[in-house]
Amino acid sequence: MTNRPIVTKVVLPVAGLGTRFLPATKATPKEMLPVVDKPAIQYVVEEAVAAGLSDVLFITGRNKTSLEDHFDRAPHLEQKLAERGTNDLSRVLADLADLASIHYVRQGAPLGLGHAVHVARGHVGQEPFVVMLGDDLIDATNPILPTMLDVQQRFGGSVLCLMEVPQEDIHLYGCAAVEPTDVPDVVRVTGLIEKPKAHEAPSNYAVIGRYVLQPEIFPILSTVQAGAGGEIQLTDALAALIDVPVENGGGIHAVVFRGKRYDTGDKLSYLKSVISLALDREEFSVPLRTWLEAHLAGDV
Numbered sequence: 001m002t003n004r005p006i007v008t009k010v011v012l013p014v015a016g017l018g019t020r021f022l023p024a025t026k027a028t029p030k031e032m033l034p035v036v037d038k039p040a041i042q043y044v045v046e047e048a049v050a051a052g053l054s055d056v057l058f059i060t061g062r063n064k065t066s067l068e069d070h071f072d073r074a075p076h077l078e079q080k081l082a083e084r085g086t087n088d089l090s091r092v093l094a095d096l097a098d099l100a101s102i103h104y105v106r107q108g109a110p111l112g113l114g115h116a117v118h119v120a121r122g123h124v125g126q127e128p129f130v131v132m133l134g135d136d137l138i139d140a141t142n143p144i145l146p147t148m149l150d151v152q153q154r155f156g157g158s159v160l161c162l163m164e165v166p167q168e169d170i171h172l173y174g175c176a177a178v179e180p181t182d183v184p185d186v187v188r189v190t191g192l193i194e195k196p197k198a199h200e201a202p203s204n205y206a207v208i209g210r211y212v213l214q215p216e217i218f219p220i221l222s223t224v225q226a227g228a229g230g231e232i233q234l235t236d237a238l239a240a241l242i243d244v245p246v247e248n249g250g251g252i253h254a255v256v257f258r259g260k261r262y263d264t265g266d267k268l269s270y271l272k273s274v275i276s277l278a279l280d281r282e283e284f285s286v287p288l289r290t291w292l293e294a295h296l297a298g299d300v
Contacts, residue, residue, distance in 0.1 A: 010053040010130040013116035015061030015107040031134045051145035056100045112231025118221040133209025135265035142259030157251030161210035173206035174235035189252040194228040194235040216249030
């Protein structure tokens with residue numbers, strides 16, 4: 001294995017308007033919608049930190065100040081909680097500001113995921129980096145980022161995360177053509193297409209919101225034309241790196257994820273995430289399961 005730079009920076013694009021959740025997101029960023037007792041975006045940041053990423057850059061937009069406040073200190077609130085004897089909760093709030101080195105930059109125009117990633121170029125510099133989408137929650141008991149980072153160290157280039165989805169749903173995602181490697185659930189990406197029609201899709205492998213990228217993506221993003229949806233697509237820029245030699249920042253591999261993942265930008269998946277994560281919590285597991293069973297049986 002070649003010695004490669006250790007990845008420490010993660011970019012989280014969070015400038016979206018969250019229109020699918022209106023009116024709830026009229027004044028509250030969709031990333032701040034609660035999943036049990038934490039906003040969705042906190043799970044994503046904690047996932048990044050658990051994987052060893054210590055430098056977090058949020059790509060924000062208007063009306064995202066509550067997100068920034070969430071990861072800041074709140075001395076008055078912390079003091080009030082301490083005075084009431086709830087020191088544990090006070091420490092939980094204080095620790096949010098110390099999760100990582102957190103930075104913010106505004107996207108400006110909402111021109112797509114590729115544009116949002118390009119906005120990070122000044123902060124990222126010439127280092128490999130991770131992109132995580134705030135809508136995607138990955139079950140913490142089966143993390144994928146450590147595996148992706150290991151694959152990047154082994155093969156170089158960029159690394160995507162893929163999930164198998166029903167063929168009729170592939171039009172909702174970026175789709176990858178792949179060939180196997182000698183590592184189980186690690187594939188080499190040979191083609192990428194954004195939101196293909198089902199009959200045009202090269203596979204049912206969907207690209208989901210975890211990426212390990214090389215800085216060579218930035219000059220491509222500066223010139224790539226708008227694609228699906230009239231937006232600058234990260235998938236289109238990545239496709240241009242597939243046949244570039246690894247020593248020049250090219251080559252793409254992917255890890256096939258087989259754990260639990262929730263799209264909190266989708267209403268039904270969001271509800272599933274709340275129920276599933278609550279069932280995993282000791283204080284809620286038994287009473288919530290009991291209530292659900294009674295509710296489904298028509299007893300409550």
